[in-house]
Amino acid sequence: MTGVECFIPSMSGEDLSITVESFSRSTSFTGVTILSGVSLRSTSTLKSIAEAVSEKYMLLYTKDAPLEMGMFSLDRMISIAEDTGADMLYADHYRTLRDKDGNVGRFRHPLIDCQKGALRDDFDFGSVLMFRTSSFRRAVRAMEVDYEWGALYDLRLRMKNIVHVNEYLYTEVETDGRKSGEKQFDYVDPKNREVQIEMEKICTDHLRRIGAYLHPVFKDPDPVEGGEYPVTASVIIPVYNRERTVRDAVESALSQKCPFPFNVIVVDNHSTDGTTRILEELASVDERLIHVVPVKTDLGIGGCWNLAVHHEQCGEYAVQLDSDDVYSGTDTLSRIVDAFRTQKCAMVIGTYQMTDFNLNPIPPGIIDHREWTEENGRNNALRVNGLGAPRAFWTPFLRTVNLPNTSYGEDYALGLRISREYRIGRIYETLYCCRRWEGNSDAALDIDRLNANNLYKDRIRTWELEARIRLNKKHGVR
Numbered sequence: 001m002t003g004v005e006c007f008i009p010s011m012s013g014e015d016l017s018i019t020v021e022s023f024s025r026s027t028s029f030t031g032v033t034i035l036s037g038v039s040l041r042s043t044s045t046l047k048s049i050a051e052a053v054s055e056k057y058m059l060l061y062t063k064d065a066p067l068e069m070g071m072f073s074l075d076r077m078i079s080i081a082e083d084t085g086a087d088m089l090y091a092d093h094y095r096t097l098r099d100k101d102g103n104v105g106r107f108r109h110p111l112i113d114c115q116k117g118a119l120r121d122d123f124d125f126g127s128v129l130m131f132r133t134s135s136f137r138r139a140v141r142a143m144e145v146d147y148e149w150g151a152l153y154d155l156r157l158r159m160k161n162i163v164h165v166n167e168y169l170y171t172e173v174e175t176d177g178r179k180s181g182e183k184q185f186d187y188v189d190p191k192n193r194e195v196q197i198e199m200e201k202i203c204t205d206h207l208r209r210i211g212a213y214l215h216p217v218f219k220d221p222d223p224v225e226g227g228e229y230p231v232t233a234s235v236i237i238p239v240y241n242r243e244r245t246v247r248d249a250v251e252s253a254l255s256q257k258c259p260f261p262f263n264v265i266v267v268d269n270h271s272t273d274g275t276t277r278i279l280e281e282l283a284s285v286d287e288r289l290i291h292v293v294p295v296k297t298d299l300g301i302g303g304c305w306n307l308a309v310h311h312e313q314c315g316e317y318a319v320q321l322d323s324d325d326v327y328s329g330t331d332t333l334s335r336i337v338d339a340f341r342t343q344k345c346a347m348v349i350g351t352y353q354m355t356d357f358n359l360n361p362i363p364p365g366i367i368d369h370r371e372w373t374e375e376n377g378r379n380n381a382l383r384v385n386g387l388g389a390p391r392a393f394w395t396p397f398l399r400t401v402n403l404p405n406t407s408y409g410e411d412y413a414l415g416l417r418i419s420r421e422y423r424i425g426r427i428y429e430t431l432y433c434c435r436r437w438e439g440n441s442d443a444a445l446d447i448d449r450l451n452a453n454n455l456y457k458d459r460i461r462t463w464e465l466e467a468r469i470r471l472n473k474k475h476g477v478r
Contacts, residue, residue, distance in 0.1 A: 003030035004057040010036040015066035026074030043146040050140040063127040065173040073169035086163040087135035090125040094171040114162045117461030121153045121199040150198040157206045203383040212468045216375045218423045220344045225396045231315040232260035238267045238304035239323035243274035252326035256333040263288045267304035302403035302410030319392040332431040339425045346394040346422035350431035357437040378419035387415045390432045416464040
């Protein structure tokens with residue numbers, strides 16, 4: 001009989017009994033090793049496990065909380081591994097979560113497929129990871145750097161055939177009850193900086209192994225490309241039903257003090273509240289505001305951007321402002337244009353301050369993405385889930401590639417595409433106030449929406465990864 005050996009962290013006696021008993025419900029379970037005083041995030045721990053395991057398959061449990069495996073679930077995973085030749089398997093599962101009143105709920109937690117571009121180090125595999133032991137050993141033997149935090153990330157990037165079992169095979173305890181809008185900023189938290197340095201190195205080494213690494217060689221934007229423009233810069237604001245915030249956003253844009261002409265193009269995507277009336281009122285007293293209502297009714301945020309960028313009144317630089325946010329000062333636009341010209345880039349990304357609706361600072365505070373470097377930023381961009389804000393683009397290139405007609409990830413896709421050829425400039429002083437309120441589209445996502453968003457961004461990365469591999473092969477670069 002093919003067996004599986006399980007490796008779990010140390011836990012209390014009762015929790016340990018629950019976990020081990022649940023393993024025994026599968027006939028393939030042969031034993032458990034308790035990892036006391038060591039971390040699965042370290043390379044040294046993985047090397048010790050590789051030496052100790054004796055079965056054909058092995059399981060790593062990554063949480064120090066009780067686990068309940070479903071009946072015959074280990075057998076099921078082994079059966080699928082045998083059928084598919086999988087090197088690594090992970091499964092959908094249930095989560096238990098205690099609410100503020102102490103009540104415990106049990107929820108389905110479906111996962112997504114791990115595709116080639118799923119390079120995020122926070123990809124959700126769940127807490128139960130099964131490996132073919134020979135594949136695990138081969139990967140660990142190839143590890144030349146001892147990491148303190150990134151070993152599991154390094155390990156899974158070395159797995160060739162990762163299989164997602166979309167069946168609910170176990171129940172884990174959820175130990176992080178924060179909303180999605182709070183978790184998304186973990187990777188830019190300064191206290192996690194050393195961890196992120198490790199993760200960046202691991203990802204970069206992986207890109208080198210697969211031929212997707214881009215050396216820091218860039219094109220310079222041609223200042224005469226695209227001909228004449230009616231203004232130097234246009235602030236682009238797509239909007240749908242933001243009567244509470246759109247006036248603040250537009251007035252923030254119109255208040256900019258610049259030594260060059262600019263305008264504000266608002267694409268009103270068929271709002272049904274008071275947004276349209278407010279925009280008509282503002283446009284009637286300031287000709288710099290161009291109020292556009294699309295003819296088409298199938299436009300996402302990216303489609304609204306495309307409409308604005310191809311508008312005859314769009315300037316040489318197209319600068320982002322969300323309809324519920326404001327610039328932090330009247331010099332934001334001029335500083336962005338200056339960055340384009342001094343840094344010779346096709347995209348500029350600034351720094352923003354998280355605030356509440358009334359513009360009072362809130363955690364995590366200032367988001368500046370100082371992890372970005374000119375040497376490796378565009379490679380590390382394939383690992384992180386966002387590039388920052390506010391974003392601004394060189395219009396001639398934007399008109400040749402356009403944005404995906406989506407309302408999520410469209411700016412990230414464009415940033416990856418631009419960075420394939422051009423520099424992305426950075427401004428590390430605060431330019432923008434990002435207001436968090438109940439109307440934010442990403443404040444608290446349910447698991448289905450979160451999975452859909454992550455799946456799409458992983459697909460964007462997959463397409464970009466393949467494009468970079470093809471580009472390197474074309475030029476004979478490794």
